[in-house]
Amino acid sequence: MATALTASKLIAALRDEGLVVHEVRNWRQHNRNTKGRWGPLNGVMIHHTATKGTDSSVDLCYDGRSDLPGPLCHGVIDKQGEVHLVGNGRANHAGLGDRDVLRAVVNEDAELPKDNAADTDGNRHFYGFECINLGDGKDPWPEEQKLAIEKAAAAICRAHGWSERSVIGHKEWQPGKVDPRGIVMDDLRGRIKKRLAKAAEGPPDADGTDAGGTDAGGSGPGGSGGGSGDGSTRPVPPKPQHPPYESFPGRDFFRAGARSPVITAMGARLVAEGCGHYKDGPGPEWTEADRKSYAAWQRKNGFRGKDADGAPGQVSWERLHVPKS
Incomplete structure (x- = not known):
C-alpha cells in the first residue's frame, strides 16, 4: 500500500521518465474525494477512451458525463505520446472490480486471477490513465503512444517502489470490460519491467547526463x-x-x-x-x-x-x- 503522490511529485515522476506533461485547468484540486476514500494506492490501471481527437477527449476526461462526473482518470495519453493531467485524487475510472485481483496486485503475484466479481472499489486504489483510442480493434496504437503508456506506468511504479506487476488493464479488473483493446497487458508489463531495470532517462529537455548517478567503474x-x-x-x-x-x-x-x-x-x-x-x-x-x-x-x-x-x-x-x- 502507498500514500498517493502529491501533484508536484506526480509531475516530477512523469517528466523524469522522459514524458511531455500538460497541466489541464485546475487539475490539482479536481477530484471526487468528497464521494469516497482515496487510498491506499496499490497500482496503475490503463484504459482506452473510445473517442478520437485530443482536445475533445481531454475535455471529456476532465468534465465527465451527465451520468459520470469527472475526472474520469488522472492522465490522458494522446496519440503523440504526451500526457494531459486532468485529476488529482479519487477519479471515476476503475469502478467496482474483483478483490482477488486487487490482492494479487498488492502481492505483485506473477499471475492475475480471473476477474469474475465486482465487489471492490477500484477508484480508491488505482491511478488511472485514459489512452486516446476508439477501442474498435481497428484504430491503431502509434509507437509514440505505447511508449508513453509504458513510461507513465513505470514512472508511478518507480516513485512507489512497485514492480511491473502493479500495472493492470481495466479488462483485468472489472468483468465485461475490454479496455485497453489492442494492448496486450503482459507485453506492456514486460516493457515496463525492462524500463524499471535501468535509471529513469530524465526530462525530455535534459542535457543527457546520467540521471542514475551511478559509478560504472x-x-x-x-x-x-x-x-x-x-x-x-x-x-x-x-x-x-x-x-x-x-x-x-x-x-x-x-x-x-x-x-x-x-x-x-x-x-x-x-x-x-x-x-x-x-x-x-x-x-x-x-x-x-x-x-x-x-x-x-x-x-x-x-x-x-x-x-x-x-x-x-x-x-x-x-x-x-x-x-x-
Whole structure:
C-alpha cells in the first residue's frame, strides 16, 4: 500500500521518465474525494477512451458525463505520446472490480486471477490513465503512444517502489470490460519491467547526463564486496553530522524469527515512503511482508535484481533514515 503522490511529485515522476506533461485547468484540486476514500494506492490501471481527437477527449476526461462526473482518470495519453493531467485524487475510472485481483496486485503475484466479481472499489486504489483510442480493434496504437503508456506506468511504479506487476488493464479488473483493446497487458508489463531495470532517462529537455548517478567503474564505497547489499556501483551518501537514526545493524540481523523494535521502526518508515506491503503491522518480528516492503524501497532507490531482494543493505538503510528506537 502507498500514500498517493502529491501533484508536484506526480509531475516530477512523469517528466523524469522522459514524458511531455500538460497541466489541464485546475487539475490539482479536481477530484471526487468528497464521494469516497482515496487510498491506499496499490497500482496503475490503463484504459482506452473510445473517442478520437485530443482536445475533445481531454475535455471529456476532465468534465465527465451527465451520468459520470469527472475526472474520469488522472492522465490522458494522446496519440503523440504526451500526457494531459486532468485529476488529482479519487477519479471515476476503475469502478467496482474483483478483490482477488486487487490482492494479487498488492502481492505483485506473477499471475492475475480471473476477474469474475465486482465487489471492490477500484477508484480508491488505482491511478488511472485514459489512452486516446476508439477501442474498435481497428484504430491503431502509434509507437509514440505505447511508449508513453509504458513510461507513465513505470514512472508511478518507480516513485512507489512497485514492480511491473502493479500495472493492470481495466479488462483485468472489472468483468465485461475490454479496455485497453489492442494492448496486450503482459507485453506492456514486460516493457515496463525492462524500463524499471535501468535509471529513469530524465526530462525530455535534459542535457543527457546520467540521471542514475551511478559509478560504472564500481570503485566507490562497497565496491570490494563483502555482501553489504544494494550493489557496488552506488556511492554511499554522506552521513549527517548528528544522525538521529539507527545505524545499519548488518544483513545477518534480518532473518526469520528476528525480533526488535528496530524492525518496527523500519516498517513505519517504509509505509511512510509508500513502500508498505503490510496487511497488519508493521511489527517487531521480521516477516515476508517486511521483505517485500524493503524490496519496494530498494526498487524505489533504483536497485534491481539481487540488490532488490528485500534484504537490507547499508546504502538503502542509510537512505531510509530509520529513527532510533
